[in-house]
Amino acid sequence: MDYSTRIFIILVISIQISHIYSQSIIQTPLENNRKTLIRDITDDDEIFCNSWKFTVETNDAGIWSRIPKRCVKFVGDYMLGIRYASDSDRVLDSSLSFARNVKIAGDGKDAWVFDIDETLLSNVPYYQLHGFGSGLFDEKSFDEWVDLAEAPALPASLKLFYELKHLGFKIILLTGRSEFQRGATEKNLLFAGYDDWEKLCLRDDSDIGKNATLYKSGRRQLAEEEGYRIHGNSGDQWSDLLGFARATRSFKLPNPMYYIA
Numbered sequence: 001m002d003y004s005t006r007i008f009i010i011l012v013i014s015i016q017i018s019h020i021y022s023q024s025i026i027q028t029p030l031e032n033n034r035k036t037l038i039r040d041i042t043d044d045d046e047i048f049c050n051s052w053k054f055t056v057e058t059n060d061a062g063i064w065s066r067i068p069k070r071c072v073k074f075v076g077d078y079m080l081g082i083r084y085a086s087d088s089d090r091v092l093d094s095s096l097s098f099a100r101n102v103k104i105a106g107d108g109k110d111a112w113v114f115d116i117d118e119t120l121l122s123n124v125p126y127y128q129l130h131g132f133g134s135g136l137f138d139e140k141s142f143d144e145w146v147d148l149a150e151a152p153a154l155p156a157s158l159k160l161f162y163e164l165k166h167l168g169f170k171i172i173l174l175t176g177r178s179e180f181q182r183g184a185t186e187k188n189l190l191f192a193g194y195d196d197w198e199k200l201c202l203r204d205d206s207d208i209g210k211n212a213t214l215y216k217s218g219r220r221q222l223a224e225e226e227g228y229r230i231h232g233n234s235g236d237q238w239s240d241l242l243g244f245a246r247a248t249r250s251f252k253l254p255n256p257m258y259y260i261a
Contacts, residue, residue, distance in 0.1 A: 049074035053256045059238045064259050067133045075132045075256050079124050087254045088156040095160055095232060095251045102231050102248075104168035111198065111228040112164050113220060113247060115235035116175040116185065118255045120161065121151040121192055133257035146177065149184045153192035157234065157253070161194055170198040170228070174219050174240075176212055176260065179204045199223075212260045217243030 049071035055061040067075050078084050104110045114120055126145040127133060145151075165171060177185055179202045186200065201219045210218070216239065220230055224245055233240065233247035236255035241247075 045070050046074060053078070056256050056259070057252065057254060061259075063261055066135060066258075067256065069134060071256075072132055072134045075134075076128070078256065079127070079132060084254060085155070088154060091234075091251050091253050092156040092160050095234065095249075096163055098249050099164055099167055099169065099232060102167075102169075105229075106168065108170060109227045109229055110169055111172050111223065111230050112169045112232040113172045113174050113223075113230055113234070114157070114161070115237065115240040116173060116177065116189075117151075118154075118236035118257070119234055119240070119253055120154060120157050120173070120194060121188060122154050123151055125151070127257050137258065143181070146181055146188075147184050149188035149191055151188050151192065153194065154253075158193055160234070164232075165196065169231070171196075172223055172228070172230075173197050173200045174216055175200070175202055176215070177202050212237065212239035213243040216240060217245050220245035220247075 049068070052061070052068060052071060053075075056064070099112070102110065117123055123142075123145065126142065130138065130141070161171065173189075175185065182200065182202055185202070189195075189197075189200075203215060207215050207218075220233075221244065223230060230245070230247045231249065233250045234253065235241050235250070236253040237260045238252065239260050241250035241252060
């Protein structure tokens with residue numbers, strides 16, 4: 001290879017290398033596209049609200065008092081649509097998969113704990129009239145709704161309830177409702193198709209001032225002191241599931257409408 005040919009080859013290679021490096025370093029169009037994508041995601045209510053709901057269900061959102069105004073339609077569509085039913089069914093599948101592998105002793109002490117509101121009973125008809133959680137909680141109007149005893153069952157939970165009974169579990173109902181609502185609560189449970197539970201625990205005077213986590217942990221502990229083995233616990237709030245005297249497995253149902261500490 002003569003000298004001029006070698007010089008020509010070196011020059012061609014240098015130009016190619018320079019082109020490659022300039023392409024890897026100068027990428028402003030891609031950076032601009034990334035900024036545009038982030039802006040589009042932030043401006044898209046459905047994407048934003050889906051991500052917000054994710055932080056709620058994983059408890060990353062922490063304590064919150066109402067849903068974002070831009071998510072009212074999203075939450076309403078979710079609660080009234082097939083996605084809520086599908087998510088609940090997946091929790092049902094996981095719960096039954098675990099329950100079927102529990103060895104039941106047969107002494108009447110193998111227990112499963114259920115919350116009531118948004119776990120066994122659906123208050124969606126009430127929240128549909130009250131912005132799906134976009135406003136502050138109105139205790140007076142909610143108590144009036146409870147007194148009607150017309151909340152329907154969550155289909156997935158109704159199925160789980162009877163499957164667990166068939167497997168030999170004793171059902172303990174543990175709700176944040178107050179003792180004065182026992183009659184309406186029992187009436188509503190029967191109206192929705194539930195019956196023959198082991199016990200129904202409601203807040204009494206000694207529970208005033210306790211947050212939900214402390215109250216429910218204390219009641220589970222009392223059940224354990226009575227000899228119950230709490231294998232499973234189903235609830236829509238993290239406060240239904242956390243604390244002490246926890247179940248062997250806890251199952252969180254979806255609820256983006258409200259948060260109870």
